[in-house]
Amino acid sequence: xxxxxxxxxxxxxxxxxxxxxxxxxxxxxxxxxxxxxxxxxxxxxxxxxxxxxxxxxxxxxxxxxxxxxxxxxxxxxxxxxxxxxxxxxxxxxxxxxxxxxxxxxxxxxxxxxxxxxxxxxxxxxxxxxxxxxxxxxxxxxxxxxxxxxxxxxxxxxxxxxxxxxxxxxxxxxxxxxxxxxxxxxxxxxxxxxxxxxxxxxxxxxxxxxxxxxxxxxxxxxxxxxxxxxxxxxxxxxxxxxxxxxxxxxxxxxxxxxxxxxxxxxxxxxxxxxxxxxxxxxxxxxxxxxxxxxxxxxxxxxxxxxxxxxxxxxxxxxxxxxxxxxxxxxxxxxxxxxxxxxxxxxxxxxxxxxxxxxxxxxxxxxxxxxxxxxxxxxxxxxxxxxxxxxxxxxxxxxxxxxxxxxxxxxxxxxxxxxxxxxxxxxxxxxxxxxxxxxxxxxxxxxxxxxxxxxxxxxxxxxxxxxxxxxxxxxxxxxxxxxxxxxxxxxxxxxxxxxxxxxxxxxxxxx
Amino acid sequence: xxxxxxxxxxxxxxxxxxxxxxxxxxxxxxxxxxxxxxxxxxxxxxxxxxxxxxxxxxxxxxxxxxxxxxxxxxxxxxxxxxxxxxxxxxxxxxxxxxxxxxxxxxxxxxxxxxxxxxxxxxxxxxxxxxxxxxxxxxxxxxxxxxxxxxxxxxxxxxxxxxxxxxxxxxxxxxxxxxxxxxxxxxxxxxxxxxxxxxxxxxxxxxxxxxxxxxxxxxxxxxxxxxxxxxxxxxxxxxxxxxxxxxxxxxxxxxxxxxxx
Amino acid sequence: xxxxxxxxxxxxxxxxxxxxxxxxxxxxxxxxxxxxxxxxxxxxxxxxxxxxxxxxxxxxxxxxxxxxxxxxxxxxxxxxxxxxxxxxxxxxxxxxxxxxxxxxxxxxxxxxxxxxxxxxxxxxxxxxxxxxxxxxxxxxxxxxxxxxx
Amino acid sequence: xxxxxxxxxxxxxxxxxxxxxxxxxxxxxxxxxxxxxxxxxxxxxxxxxxxxxxxxxxxxxxxxxxxxxxxxxxxxxxxxx
Numbered sequence: 001x002x003x004x005x006x007x008x009x010x011x012x013x014x015x016x017x018x019x020x021x022x023x024x025x026x027x028x029x030x031x032x033x034x035x036x037x038x039x040x041x042x043x044x045x046x047x048x049x050x051x052x053x054x055x056x057x058x059x060x061x062x063x064x065x066x067x068x069x070x071x072x073x074x075x076x077x078x079x080x081x082x083x084x085x086x087x088x089x090x091x092x093x094x095x096x097x098x099x100x101x102x103x104x105x106x107x108x109x110x111x112x113x114x115x116x117x118x119x120x121x122x123x124x125x126x127x128x129x130x131x132x133x134x135x136x137x138x139x140x141x142x143x144x145x146x147x148x149x150x151x152x153x154x155x156x157x158x159x160x161x162x163x164x165x166x167x168x169x170x171x172x173x174x175x176x177x178x179x180x181x182x183x184x185x186x187x188x189x190x191x192x193x194x195x196x197x198x199x200x201x202x203x204x205x206x207x208x209x210x211x212x213x214x215x216x217x218x219x220x221x222x223x224x225x226x227x228x229x230x231x232x233x234x235x236x237x238x239x240x241x242x243x244x245x246x247x248x249x250x251x252x253x254x255x256x257x258x259x260x261x262x263x264x265x266x267x268x269x270x271x272x273x274x275x276x277x278x279x280x281x282x283x284x285x286x287x288x289x290x291x292x293x294x295x296x297x298x299x300x301x302x303x304x305x306x307x308x309x310x311x312x313x314x315x316x317x318x319x320x321x322x323x324x325x326x327x328x329x330x331x332x333x334x335x336x337x338x339x340x341x342x343x344x345x346x347x348x349x350x351x352x353x354x355x356x357x358x359x360x361x362x363x364x365x366x367x368x369x370x371x372x373x374x375x376x377x378x379x380x381x382x383x384x385x386x387x388x389x390x391x392x393x394x395x396x397x398x399x400x401x402x403x404x405x406x407x408x409x410x411x412x413x414x415x416x417x418x419x420x421x422x423x424x425x426x427x428x429x430x431x432x433x434x435x436x437x438x439x440x441x442x443x444x445x446x447x448x449x450x451x452x453x454x455x456x457x458x459x460x461x462x463x464x465x466x467x468x469x470x471x472x473x474x475x476x477x478x479x480x481x482x483x484x485x486x487x488x489x490x491x492x493x494x495x496x497x498x499x500x501x502x503x504x505x506x507x508x509x
Numbered sequence: 510x511x512x513x514x515x516x517x518x519x520x521x522x523x524x525x526x527x528x529x530x531x532x533x534x535x536x537x538x539x540x541x542x543x544x545x546x547x548x549x550x551x552x553x554x555x556x557x558x559x560x561x562x563x564x565x566x567x568x569x570x571x572x573x574x575x576x577x578x579x580x581x582x583x584x585x586x587x588x589x590x591x592x593x594x595x596x597x598x599x600x601x602x603x604x605x606x607x608x609x610x611x612x613x614x615x616x617x618x619x620x621x622x623x624x625x626x627x628x629x630x631x632x633x634x635x636x637x638x639x640x641x642x643x644x645x646x647x648x649x650x651x652x653x654x655x656x657x658x659x660x661x662x663x664x665x666x667x668x669x670x671x672x673x674x675x676x677x678x679x680x681x682x683x684x685x686x687x688x689x690x691x692x693x694x695x696x697x698x699x700x701x702x703x704x705x706x707x708x709x710x711x712x713x714x715x716x717x718x719x720x721x722x723x724x725x726x727x728x729x730x731x732x733x734x735x736x737x738x739x740x741x742x743x744x745x746x747x748x749x750x751x752x753x754x755x756x757x758x759x760x761x762x763x764x765x766x767x768x769x
Numbered sequence: 770x771x772x773x774x775x776x777x778x779x780x781x782x783x784x785x786x787x788x789x790x791x792x793x794x795x796x797x798x799x800x801x802x803x804x805x806x807x808x809x810x811x812x813x814x815x816x817x818x819x820x821x822x823x824x825x826x827x828x829x830x831x832x833x834x835x836x837x838x839x840x841x842x843x844x845x846x847x848x849x850x851x852x853x854x855x856x857x858x859x860x861x862x863x864x865x866x867x868x869x870x871x872x873x874x875x876x877x878x879x880x881x882x883x884x885x886x887x888x889x890x891x892x893x894x895x896x897x898x899x900x901x902x903x904x905x906x907x908x909x910x911x912x913x914x915x916x917x918x
Numbered sequence: 919x920x921x922x923x924x925x926x927x928x929x930x931x932x933x934x935x936x937x938x939x940x941x942x943x944x945x946x947x948x949x950x951x952x953x954x955x956x957x958x959x960x961x962x963x964x965x966x967x968x969x970x971x972x973x974x975x976x977x978x979x980x981x982x983x984x985x986x987x988x989x990x991x992x993x994x995x996x997x998x999x
Contacts, residue, residue, distance in 0.1 A: 007714045021694040063581040065716035069551040074581040114599035140585045143871045151596030159889035169879045191541040215528030514800035522792045536829035538854040558853040570834040570859040571969040586867045593874035597881040654968040662976040755877040760988035786928040803997040823967045857966035880989045887993040
């Protein structure tokens, strides 16, 4: 059975979704256990697969048994790169599902089964995007994950969130269509859809020179950039993530953009080949500059925000700039690419932690603006501990993984002489420091009487006793947060091993 | 906004035309998509055209590729539809108990309205034919254009037509919300079930050939053909249910009462 | 004139048209203010891509990709040879079936979101919606109370 | 595949697309979009893509036009552009 694991990772949440869809409307209590069980199956399968990759090398799985001739069926391919991404998706989805048990302020009144069905389907899409080895199959799974995320965002019942969801639909669909168009141009010049096959054909000199391949690459890149909210195309992200239900934002913010960055790296490495992409020197410089602009713009816009979640959303935009710029550094040893992959892993956990904290604030004390956070160190010490860990990681303080990913990114930038990227990275770390220390200051030194604030808001909350219970957060909030904070530190400590694992794929051949 | 739009549009158009420069001539049977790249082994298109019937006994190559060679794609395409149904339900459906009907609509009152007598009678005559045709499209997809999607959409459209000609409530009495949501899940369950079943028989996901033992066919190819019919039926269930569900929610603002 | 048409425009006419359709669609998505118009534009954009794919699979003088079925006793399957040039390329057709279905699913969800926007704002014009948001910055908190049901 | 026929279809296609975007009445726009879908379905039938044409006839010209109309029925019929 162990050779079936790659596809089980994708199928388990699908069955979870079907169980919820069939049994959920009759009894809402079925939903959560089914979701958690299916995600845990995926998570365990992901770990088993990663272990298998570690010991035996790359796994190739041919759906339907259509192995030869090459490319007639759909191939699932798991190497070191996506094994790690799969584990991260597993961790995040399981933790957020635990967080989502208490639907306070989620705007999903009476729609719990639909929420969990969409949640599982979103995980199906993300897992599927990660494992697939087929260019067109990737499009279908991108659509699965996009469609569900549109719905999850629009479920919030807040007019601004709905408007953001509509804009997201337009931009997301245009982006996916661009990706589809790029695959069309690839198919036009190579006649193939399997990533390995396309890669071997593009290595032929007469194909590599053709205009259609270049146009295909540009379209695919623009499509993926739209999905990951790379700077000029980031318009949909801040509103969509800050006005959607809490659990949704905790799931989407860490995963959607990072998996899209993974897709970009997969496209560079597995479809077009690093030699072909970085062979066009002008492109690499251009994209690194775009990344620099994205980092600066994201940081500056984050400084201007007064709402915690909005601020975090602009930080995501800056982080995407790190990863895209880093992946395109094209230094000799591919350290930039390695750093970008490591940053995908680390940043998912950091984003998860800060969004969990922001959601806990919003749920428990109805605080969405920075000024509302006064005196929180005393009221919720554990939550703030998690927040501090994540913030230090985002700033880039040593024992956390944020430091090491920035270290590898800067090493790559120095090797390739992209000093503007180094400067942008350091400046943005400073901005992060300013942002988070501002919050710490408010939360530590501000001493607004906590009780009066809590009561006024709690009356509106009605039956949710959470708001009233004041001190501390319940276990289902704390467990995901503290786990992810711990993982941030653990990933930082074991960075050498993880990077070595990543280098098997990213090191120049 | 208009300036930006023009700019974006012309950049896109220019890029597309730039890529057109080295297009193969249209209709050229030896172009890369149609015949592959020389030196890369068998072209997938040629393989499908020449080997499909030997591999699966299905003359309609498109159906065979859709349901078998690239069946994994089609599974997730069905999942996309299912997700859309769930999404619309999650976005639009008004929660809680549906509002009580002022005037219960029974069979007698459906066609009692004189303005609707022509439409009603025509639909009564048409709908059975449409539904029969939809079933034919699903079942005959192996030999002629058609298959689960087309059949499913037509079947769904027949319910939509019924709702348009009479009213949504009357349609929902025949095809209730619970039924279509369960039907949608069931469709995917059938599709994925075929795949999982192959896994239990120690083959890869969706490797239908191994189902020979179950269907008692003479060769694995015939088992593939039968399984394709099975998964097409699953697709048709989901598509029928979701198409009607989308219409029902869109036309009644999620209240599922008086629609269009 | 007709020579010019046959030699220059005609061979790539499909590609010209699909580029034009795609530009029309994209323009509508960006520049139109009405949300329904944007969605019509989006659909046109998607069909243009489908047109592009289908044009790839065309072969001069070929028929539909359904191979002739005569597996009688006189025609054992293994001995038959099929000339792939006689049939249109099935791969783009398969891919585009998927794309059409994905397109209609997205359209359905988008229309649902548009209706839900209409419930919130009472209009489908983008500029009016934005103006209303500006006038009433607290709108985003308006329906919060209803979500706690 | 007759090229004259195809050319005429392609030209009509562009005309239908432009009109459906220019009409201010959304109901008409939806209907013209249905016509557009039907034309493109004919085009695909002439190109040998029968399955695609079949799907487009059912989905594009049939169901999605109905979805548009259902939405227009529940919202406003007039559009400013």
